[in-house]
Amino acid sequence: MSVLVDDDTRVIVQGITGGEGKFHAEQMIEYGTNVVAGAVPGKGGQEVDGVPVYDTVEGAAREEDADASVIFVPPAFAGDAVFEALDAPIDLAVAITEGIPTQDMAKVNKRLGEVDTRLIGPNCPGIITPGEAKLGILPGNIFSSGNVGLVSRSGTLTYQVVDNLTDRGLGQTTAIGIGGDPIIGTDFVDALELFEADEDTEAVAMCGEIGGEDEEQAAKYIAEHMDTPVAGFIAGRTAPPGKRMGHAGAIVSGSGTGTAESKINALNDAGVPVGDTPEEVADHIEDLL
Amino acid sequence: MSVLVDDDTRVIVQGITGGEGKFHAEQMIEYGTNVVAGAVPGKGGQEVDGVPVYDTVEGAAREEDADASVIFVPPAFAGDAVFEALDAPIDLAVAITEGIPTQDMAKVNKRLGEVDTRLIGPNCPGIITPGEAKLGILPGNIFSSGNVGLVSRSGTLTYQVVDNLTDRGLGQTTAIGIGGDPIIGTDFVDALELFEADEDTEAVAMCGEIGGEDEEQAAKYIAEHMDTPVAGFIAGRTAPPGKRMGHAGAIVSGSGTGTAESKINALNDAGVPVGDTPEEVADHIEDLL
Amino acid sequence: MKLHEYQAKQVFADAGIPTPAAELAESVDEVLAAAEDIGYPVAVKAQVQVGGRGKAGGIKLVENDDEAREAAEDILGMDLKGIHVDRVLVEEAVDFTNELYVGVTMDRGEGKPVAMVSTRGGVNIEEVAEEDPDAIVREHVDPAFGMHPYQARKAVYEAGVDRAVANDVASVLRTLYQLWESRDGSDAEINPLMVTADDEVIAADAVMNIDEDALFRQPELAEMEDESAGGDALEQKADEYGFDYVRLDGNVGIIGNGAGLVMTTLDLVDHYGGSPANFLDVGGGAKAERIANALDMVFSDDNVDSVVFNIFGGITRGDEVARGINEALEQFDEIPKPVVVRLAGTNWEEGLEILNEDLVTVEQTLEDAVQRAVEYAEEVEA
């Protein structure tokens, strides 16, 4: 079992004719993902690695009966691409693009409240169900199938934690990179809900970072609604206030909200052990299983 | 019984310090309507005829526990006033104002899909439950209490039909003027649904006119969902295509949609007798009771 | 309010939509000078707001000065479906390989804007809509978000527009939507949007109708309305008075309060065998002077043989109406056309007391009043 994606998921790649889109479409196909179409305005009728390209997401979804879309579109056009995916409609949109203007995402966020499509990202590595499907840019080879769910605001930190897990034989049901932007489609609570409902997920590793209050809300959700045990990690303990640490969302505000301390305390209060190092997260997960 | 308004309805008047707002607030109070507040930006703290005025609709609704608002605000500001009422929130907003730009109403229409507030109008005479409450500009004295529901796109035509009904002792449960604009909050189908659900309404008089397809949709609804009998009237049989007959919404398009003929046929097909004169509508209602 | 072709094209061009080189001309000499500037061949196009200008001889393609002079002489001053032509647009003739249609309007059934694209441009689009509705692709727009770029592309691709110009057409459509929105359009249309041999797109005609109710916030466009005056003299006068007025073909003049009631009065005139001369709604709460103006207007229509006054007072008061009728009629030695009055609603009794029954015929019911007015008109005609 898994959440959101598996080997039945029929995937569109938006931006499949671009450098990044083409490269990762190939990687996804190689991993076994069922990539059924590309969508690029003006490129309808072409093929990329045997995948038919359509001018519109709606056309791709209709003709190829797709249910998910991965978005590799430059930031200036990515907000529009997400809207196109939401309105196609499809069930799941995964926006990899980094650097989408925040006001574009606020509009997307409004639209998300009106449709049934789930959005993951933007500015995220994507989602993978090991051995079945990956939608995004995660390096498939470090993942292994198992019973640990993983949700993270970060890309490479995710890989680090997965590496630590896989090293000691702790495979994953599904790993979700929710992204490092201030406004994202799927947040920790959404992802934790999915793992809680998944029969095969027996523990969840959650990698947060400074900025916002998502982790605090997740802690509340865990305390109130989760039976599945969770172990956590929070990056950015040493980040000074007012400085954006790479991710647009990773910033401790001048008024002191969004600190690692607040998040770690909230998680601890919810009974979630938080590792000081990625290695320790794997330790905790091992203990919880 | 009645629909939407009765003597418990607690009413705000938006624009109560303006000429029209003040005049009709007095008329409403005189009729027995429970007018509990006015709302006019910058006039908070004043009183009009003993009614306290607030700066915001939200303040008026909160402090006076109001559940409805009647809007007498000039067209340039009326769209904003309707938004303010929808967001207050209150249960029922009645917009009397004529001449609100259509694009403002399209935005209001979008918002109506997101809130629970019902809007009547704009460009309408309002709603009256004889002997209990009137919200709007209808002349109270021609109405009488009874078991006929009335819904109309027009103001004075409504009075004409009510006069014909009242003349022969056919009183009304509630009369709703839905307004003559192209985009309105409550349409025929909405009003018919309310009357169908009202135990005391034993027949409905429906006054339509040329333009749009509301009457055709109403005919469909009547055929499929109504047990309560309906009699109809359609104004504008002699209107030439392409000319706007007073109401912004009363226009037969160049392509011929919105004709009286189409509406009359649709109603007849749904088993609704349509009068050639207002007098004949009263005849039909008498027959149906 | 309708903009003239030349006005709409200016608005479109200012927003970045490609339009042909063109100049407005009001005399034969100006036409020749404009053609000189632009270079032959040019089209000479009557600037009047009627459909089917081309078929009616209001558009001519000319190759040289002689043809231009002849066309200018023919078109300037001609009467096109009842409208006098006093201006022509002299416009670069565009060679095209394809004619598209793009438009934006309000879909009142959905209560939201709709953008339309068709590859069957250059012909009456309402006929296309009737015969082959699928030939027009419709994309509804959420008015809160405005038109997303993907929506313009989607409509264009779905309509089957050639991929070589699809992006440009999508861009024109999006600009057209933004104009329609920002300028409070009721309809905005380009038909045809021409595609040239080297894959340029160009707006060969332009329609932009403005929501009358929004003119208060479109001062620049409201100004154009004055410029574009023309048409029926009585309708212009009604505009000045602020009446909702429509002139019709019949001989029974009709005055009332409220659009629905006036329409009903028209219908009843027809029902009882008469023929309505006009729709005139004095609106709510009319005072005596306004009533007198209305009567004055209807009298000044030569087609009118009798007048029916139908007032159901809500905020309009019967006594004010009666006073206005007296005022208007007392100025005549002889009443020019018989007037039938029916008063109901607020203060109808006071009204009837005031009304000078030597000058008008009073009836109690709508039906009786209309029948009487029809009879009077028949008597005049007989």
Added chain:
Amino acid sequence: MKLHEYQAKQVFADAGIPTPAAELAESVDEVLAAAEDIGYPVAVKAQVQVGGRGKAGGIKLVENDDEAREAAEDILGMDLKGIHVDRVLVEEAVDFTNELYVGVTMDRGEGKPVAMVSTRGGVNIEEVAEEDPDAIVREHVDPAFGMHPYQARKAVYEAGVDRAVANDVASVLRTLYQLWESRDGSDAEINPLMVTADDEVIAADAVMNIDEDALFRQPELAEMEDESAGGDALEQKADEYGFDYVRLDGNVGIIGNGAGLVMTTLDLVDHYGGSPANFLDVGGGAKAERIANALDMVFSDDNVDSVVFNIFGGITRGDEVARGINEALEQFDEIPKPVVVRLAGTNWEEGLEILNEDLVTVEQTLEDAVQRAVEYAEEVEA
């Protein structure tokens, strides 16, 4: 990206928000000339982007030429919290009876914009938010519709703004929202918005921060960024290279790929008793040259005693990283600062094969690499 006060005020004034008369000056003479133009009293305000300018002596109110000269001499050239002052704004001193606060920002928790109004302007608003949250009225805005006029009024009335200026304040707030939206603001603030004795409102300070990710569509504002250059030289250099870089106080230089992983590396340095000198994220898919640039940058920071390189390859390839490290280090006769490298993920084995192990220390795990770098730094300091 933060605009300077004078830039933000210009943007606000262009949109119709009242601001005091003001001129920018870069020398004592210019200050005197500006004061002459404006008329005493004026304020001389350092144009540097640090909080608490006033307390730090960066703002002075002057009544005459002598005072102006003294203030200009004091402020121009001063070092304000580490930033050199090379420009001052000379501004009309406004007499006020009241100081308000208005602001617009993105509420990331709600994922929508929020407008704020408070009657407690003129002080640190974050302190007000902490001590007395109810003193700030918050009105969320639907980004699809924008801010409705009634929302601005509602916020202003709820905040208890005096009715005499409420309409003007609401209008300023709405303009501020529209600016924030149209100019891709992240934060826009007026603190204080002064109210004068004759009920005028005037923006006495102005904050406008722009979403960096949206600068591509704000060319006019992007231009201002170049103008407003200043601050840390290394952070400017990082900007040129396109690195996400933050300078810190410690002595262990840190380079990695991906924000979360680099933050984690910082945290581990701290965890193992060291002190991070910087945050440097090379981003995804970095090529050799980019890696060399990163190393070059960190070396040029005098505080750095050792460097830890932590790459977990996804789209970044270990062999490219190794090539870049070799490139950067092979130019030195002697490696300036010890470098510890940890490679994992895509092509890590190829990377380690390529890597010149004479020049760097290789560790297999993140934890080991960080510990080793901390040890090196301690040795240098010892």
